[in-house]
Amino acid sequence: MTQLRKALRPSTKALPEYTRGHNRSLVLQTLYRDGRRSRADIARETGLTRVTVSALVAELIAEGLLVELGQREETRPGKPATLLDLDRSAFVIVGLDLSEHSVFTGALLDLDGAISTRVEVELAGSTGDEALAKVVDLAEQLVAAATAPVLGIGVGSPGVVDLGGVVLSAPNLGWNGLPLQALLAERFGVPVVVANDANAAILAEHSFGGAASDAMLVKIGHGVGAGLLLGGTPLFGSRFAAGEIGHVVVGTDGGAVCACGKRGCLETWLSIPNLHARLDRPENADARERDVVLREAGERLGIALAPVVGALDLGEVILSGPTDLLDGALASATVETLRNRTMAEFHGSVTLRMTALGPDIVLRGAAVMVLSSRLGVS
Amino acid sequence: MTQLRKALRPSTKALPEYTRGHNRSLVLQTLYRDGRRSRADIARETGLTRVTVSALVAELIAEGLLVELGQREETRPGKPATLLDLDRSAFVIVGLDLSEHSVFTGALLDLDGAISTRVEVELAGSTGDEALAKVVDLAEQLVAAATAPVLGIGVGSPGVVDLGGVVLSAPNLGWNGLPLQALLAERFGVPVVVANDANAAILAEHSFGGAASDAMLVKIGHGVGAGLLLGGTPLFGSRFAAGEIGHVVVGTDGGAVCACGKRGCLETWLSIPNLHARLDRPENADARERDVVLREAGERLGIALAPVVGALDLGEVILSGPTDLLDGALASATVETLRNRTMAEFHGSVTLRMTALGPDIVLRGAAVMVLSSRLGVS
DNA sequence: CATGTTTGTTAGTAAAGCTTACGAACATAC
DNA sequence: GTATGTTCGTAAGCTTTACTAACAAACATG
The missing domain is CATH 3.30.420.40 (ATPase, nucleotide binding domain)
Known part of the structure; x- marks a missing residue:
């Protein structure tokens, strides 16, 4: 585990060993995605030669990251392949x-x-x-x-x-x-x-949940925050505060006073405590009123997200939080609002869904x- | 599943010659930013050895990209340095x-x-x-x-x-x-x-106008569009439509009907033809009314940008377009709105200015x- | 049983940047 | 005027890396 992939930053010199690190990760990535491959398989998939792959694999086996699984059962001409995989229990x-x-x-x-x-x-x-x-x-x-x-x-x-x-x-x-x-x-x-x-x-949603490479995840809980993936890379922002949308004001018609002092912050509409407070009011007891409250919250989210979806050309928005509140009237109002407020030709196909990964x-x-x-x- | 495989597809293999290309650009970049440097200067700045720099420089001189300017005039101990520069008239x-x-x-x-x-x-x-x-x-x-x-x-x-x-x-x-x-x-x-x-x-604004590495440029003309730079890289979006914000609906209080069919698109407030149409109305003849129109347009821009600035944690927004309309009441209303609608602690220092590069x-x-x-x- | 195919390895080559060493050209101290 | 130290650019040889070429092993098939 001594040699690890180092980012090849611009405006930094490049050394030959960075090449090695890159190709090392390439081999690992190939097996990670879908294991049980032979050295020759990896060579074909990556474009590296069998020789190079063999050397890299030997290195990775010595480090305990890869294991040989034995020969491929399939019966076909030629010398049987030795299958490899990440040793998924090694770490x-x-x-x-x-x-x-x-x-x-x-x-x-x-x-x-x-x-x-x-x-x-x-x-x-x-x-x-x-x-x-x-x-x-x-x-x-x-x-x-x-x-x-x-x-x-x-x-x-x-x-x-x-x-x-x-x-x-x-x-x-x-x-x-x-x-x-x-x-x-x-x-x-x-x-x-x-x-x-x-x-x-x-x-997580990108790696395990099938999210695209340009996507936004809105996390609704005690507060409201977001994570952005653009071109497969997380966005951090100029002050590392990218995704902090909880205190962006939504709409042009006032709203409740927020803890931060402003009126109509996204959190006043959408945070779980605020949502519950509104749903627990006596006048919102029945299912119909409940739906109205949730739809309104969803609309507000849509209003806030529309400029972001438009400006970033996002193809996918994902919600994370309590399913019972988010996955229904709220989510459908959000996607509807999003579509009504962005350009159909370009953004009409924006999709919105709950996370596939739940609370973990x-x-x-x-x-x-x-x-x-x-x-x-x- | 297709999308997942695509998302997780490993990048391509790295060859040793990529290293060369990277370091080549590094040498060029060093001279481009601030010319008149010796090989030894470049070596010190880039971290490469003098030997490597010499080899790269020889290659670049042979290609006609670099020229030797003669010896450095400064008087100091040691062999005089031979100054180099990009041959800025070579191409x-x-x-x-x-x-x-x-x-x-x-x-x-x-x-x-x-x-x-x-x-x-x-x-x-x-x-x-x-x-x-x-x-x-x-x-x-x-x-x-x-x-x-x-x-x-x-x-x-x-x-x-x-x-x-x-x-x-x-x-x-x-x-x-x-x-x-x-x-x-x-x-x-x-x-x-x-x-x-x-x-x-x-x-252009990044290279020649001093824009930061996380910035947005809003181009206001016949239509309204934007360019985004995030971490020094332009953003393209999932359908190459990043920055197409002209037809995002702004606010929750209606607005004029747009050519696209929706009401209250950013362009209905902000495009130059629409601005002129409003300014040319008889009731907006004097300077005071003119100011109100421009301030309103600026506010709308601020309303549309606030979620984007917040979500991306932008430090800088730049306007490009006719200075007589944009650089005044409109711009100041925009920045004021931006600050009122985003979180001061994080985004309070967002700056807004006209492009330094004019119509070119x-x-x-x-x-x-x-x-x-x-x-x-x- | 001969032939063809596939696998993984060995041997040697090319490219790249590194270290070490050196001559050239200068300033400065004596 | 000379000796000393410094800086620059280059030359020679080394290490790392991936490549090509060639080969033995192991298998299926006609």
């Missing part, structure tokens, strides 16, 4: 989801993103160092429970997180400039990746981040 | 701007993006093949006027343009699936790059596209 990934309002969730995941062990810690109102201690405790439990070497720790955190894994601002947790990635890396001695929860989520989306996204940074696969 | 670039309503503009530009010869062709209502013939004619004149080899032809076209330079749709010109890049490349035997006009414009912005953007694709500099 585990620790994923942490810090985005829930009252609980930190963690899990052990295999290289396919499947969850085995799962641990939770009640937040109980903790903030600052106390909350940090709970994160460390969670990671501690999971690392201890690991039955194989830990490939890395991935963390989906609320708030604004920079590229070095420093949580610049997470109001609910009282974190400001907390170098979470560095702290965990030092504490556990394994690679750590920390990113915004919605960014993690869109990565951030945990699995955290795993994707580790896979991507450590192996170059996704 | 010219042909830039074409097809985005104006009634005229096609073309120019010869040097490697610094400075314009020398300039040619115009009246469109006179031409569409389809007739319009295409005028493009070819324009290019023909410029290629004939070139006093040095043509590095390439860059074209900023209205409408939707794919990555291969096919104009998928340009309603005003009656083009649908016109392979403009291929046609011009075959006709003139030089590399051609065709892209959307607003995309070209944001590239698309021509210069076309040159940037050629420089970028041919030399890897920008």
